[in-house]
Amino acid sequence: MIPLADRYGRRFPYLRLSITPVCNFRCTYCLPHGYHAETGVAGPLSLEEIARLLCGFAELGMHKLRITGGEPSVRHDLTDVLRTAAATPGVTSLAMTTNGTLLSRRLGEWMDAGLNAINVSVDSLDRAAFARITGHDRLDDILHGVEMALAAGLPAVKLNAVLLRGVNDQELPRWLDYLRDHAVGVRFIELMQTGDNLAFFRDHHVHAETLEDEICEQGWQALPRAADAGPAREYRHPGYAGRIGIIAPYSKDFCAGCNRLRVTATGDLRLCLFGEFGIPLRPLLQRDEQLDELVSAIGGQIGRKEQGHYLHLGRTGISPHLASTGG
Template sequence: MLQDSFGRRFYYLRLSVTDVCNFRCNYCLPDGFQCDKSIPEFLSLKEIGVYAKAFAALGTEKIRLTGGEPALRRELPEIIAQCKQTEGIKKVAVTTNGYNLPSVIDSWHDAGLDALNVSIDSLNPANFKKITGHDRLHKVLVGIERAQSLGVRSIKINAVLLKKDNASEIDQFIEWLKNKPVTLRFIELMQTGDNEAFFKKQHLSGALIIEELINKGWQPIIKAHDAGPAEEYWHPDFQGRVGVIRPYSKDFCKSCNRLRISALGKLHLCLFANQGIDLREYAQAGDAEQLSKAITGLIMNKTPSHLLHQGHSGMIQHLSMLGG
């Protein structure tokens, strides 16, 4: 089992397959994806297979495919299938903005998709367009309904908390869960290299939401060992669950169970690390064993915590770089 010097075990890999995103979310890429040079050569299907095999050999059980927007990789179904067929990998998930979800979810499901996370920052079409730059809320919701009808086991909706743009919709979001068997996760806005002014205007603490949930009878859920960072709650009168992700909370990193590989094959020991560590040579050589050995040595350099509370976001200029 992959374990760092603080005793944290890592069951969960977040693997970015592209940095490119087709949304213009005001908290991430308000001017859209910018590429000064030619788009770099992202990890190939073969290379992704080597990373999956190497991490599986170290006890990783869950792979989440992220971006940018992973649906922009036409071979995403093949990537899902390859990860799913890797011995030791029990769960394959995708995080998407849902732009073309109705037309692709069947192929993802057929490839072996176990879990789906979809970003929906507003349930109001006009506000959704204002935040994301796209009038696609209806399409996204249709895609989610299709995923449910196919039997995708785990569906989560991600909503970034924005004090001025969607805080007034929190009650509407929660009421939406009355008859929706999904998990809605409110995510605290995080400061990155290029959103400092926006962060100061829009950051809202998730602690306020947790306090309100508890006061209304919501009860905490014990985390699974491969679960993400959300604190989740259930209520007997609701089919859905509510999660809150609070990266600025005390001891947030104490239960960290995940590592990240960028679309260029770099290992990021933390989302907000100062740099990624290039391991692509092992993947290009098809050497999963040596890749596993390299990861095992590097994990001991993982720090006890990020430094977000000090305003330090490492190399992350925007969350599209590593899928958040």
């Protein structure tokens, strides 16, 4: 095993793999007009290509894997993808980010396939606001799926909420009521500018650090960052069963602890969510005998990873929206 490390000393044991760009929601901050397929674009990686890709990353020390989309549950073979991922030597954490529309129906088979962590997008606990944000009145069903995941003993259950000024940024009291007796982690995510949402970003961006200051004033205490943790700064409070995570990409030194790489649904390696180029790996996923070449190609690109993103300069890279790269 040759652990990946860049020129800034950061290691990358964490891969986020998109398995489809398709999403069945119309979230205002991502795909407000729904998903529309691009003509002439190759389809997502096959199960065989995914298996080879994961073997390559495992050779380079990847042990934490997150399956993303679009919405991964729109793939009919999602359970097979999870089973293949769980069987990859070295993978110890298999997570998925989902909008939760199939959670209550398919949780059992996903867990049987090896899923041991899940993040569910829940941008509001207010049913009407949730419907306005996502285009779907599904909050009750999704929260039922979350309850099922907790009851089933899924080791890690987290909820993601993108902060939107004037839409859901006054919901902290409601979330605190929820966290009092729900052992979940709620991650409040600062809205990020992407290639096609500038006007929306200007209207609705709110700094996540504002919320962070508020919870600290209420006695929430910061937790030490785990070596393989994601980007959230996590907090706990003795009076609550759940935890709070803050993802603030515009904060100072946000990228200093970066430990993850991304691969798009069509097999392009992205060194950063907001990077300005992709490296096509799909040609190296056609035969098992290409493993060494794949490992060499991935390792050879890590030196091109920048020290940080350039969001503060308005440079959003080549991703038109979050669904295109897996958030």
